[in-house]
Amino acid sequence: MFAKQAFELVQEVLSCPKDVIPPYNDEAFRNVIDEVNMQHERLAAVFQRERTDRLQEFRWTHRSLPAHVQNNLSPLELQYFAGYDQLLNKYMRSGRLGVGLDLTADPTPPEDPFVQVRVLRDYGEVMFSSGKVALQRGKSHWLPRDEAHPLVMDGVLEFLAATSC
C-alpha cells in the first residue's frame, strides 16, 4: 500500500521537467517513512536525492531560488539550499580556501570579450574592469562578458546579441 505511495512520490518528482521542483508532499512522505523497510528507505532516499540535486542545479543556474520554487520547498530543503550556497561560495572565494573564480559565470566559451547588454532594472553604479557604468533601466552598454554574466543571471541585464548563455 505504502510502497505504491512511495513509488508515486518518486514518480511525481521525476515526471516534472528538470527546472521544476514540485510541492513538498509532506503527508505522503511521512506515510511512507512510518512504514519502514529497506525498500521504502531506498525510495525515500531517491526522492530526497533527486530534489537536492535539483536544488543544487538552481544554485548553479540561477544563483538564488525563484519564488515559485521556494514556495514548494520544505523548511529542511530551504536550509539545504542555504548550506549548499555557503559551501559553494567558500569554494569559489579568493584566498586559501577557494579558487578565486566564480564557477557559475559564463558557461559558454568566450568569443568577443565584450558583449552588448540592455539594462532591465535600475541597479545604480557598478565598477567593471572597463570602467564605471551607471546601470539605468532601458540603456544599453558594452560590458566585459564574464563580468556581465552574473548580472544577467540576477535579471538586471539581458544580452542583446544572439548569444546564448
Place this chain on the structure above:
Amino acid sequence: MDAFPEATPGTSGRSDQEALKIALINEKSSPEILMFQEDLVSRIEAQIDYQEEQIELMRGNQDLELLRTIFTTELARVRYLLRCYYRVRLHKIEEYAMHILDTAEVKERLSDREDAHAQEFFMLQGTHLKMAVGRQLPEAFSSLVRQAAAHPEKDMVPRPDLDKHVFCRVLEDRGQVPVDDAGNTAQFNKDDVFVIRYQPLQPLLAEGSVCLL
C-alpha cells in the same frame, strides 16, 4: 612594444594553455575523477595574475588599445578553461562524494580545497538525508562512511561506470596494449583514435600516452 619585453605569456603559456585544454577534455570525458593537475593549474594561475597586471598597465594608452584587447581576449579564454576544469571536477566530486571519500586511492586525486569541499558536501547531504528520511544514522561523517561501506552491496553509493566507452587519441607509440580482461590487445600507434572501454585506458591516461576526445 618595448615596454612589454616579457609580456608574452601567450608564447610561453601556449603549451600550458594547450595542456589545460587537454586536462579539461580528459576530465569531461572520463567517467571518474582524474588526478588534479596541481602544477599546471598553479602555473596557469600565475600567468593569469601576470596578464591581469599587464592589461592594467596598458589602461588608457591609446597606442596599446589593440594589444590590450588581444590580451583581454586571451585572458578570458584561459579563465574560461580554468573555470570549466574546476566546475566539471566539482560536479563529479559531488555526484560521487561518498565513493571518493571512501576510496583512499581516489581521494588522493583531489586538491586540498576539493577534499575539504567533498567532506563538507557529504556532511551536508548526509545530514539532510538523515533528517528528511528520519532514520537513525550515526552523527560523525566518518562513521557514516563506514556504515555505508559496511553495507555488503554498497548499492546505495553512486559510483562512476568504468566500463563506459570513451573516444581516445594515442599521443605516443605504445605497441600492444591490453584492452580487456580476456588478454586481447590492440596496437596503439601515435595519432590512432579508438572507441574503447574506459578501464584499460586508466594507466595510459595517467601517463599521458593517450588523451580523451
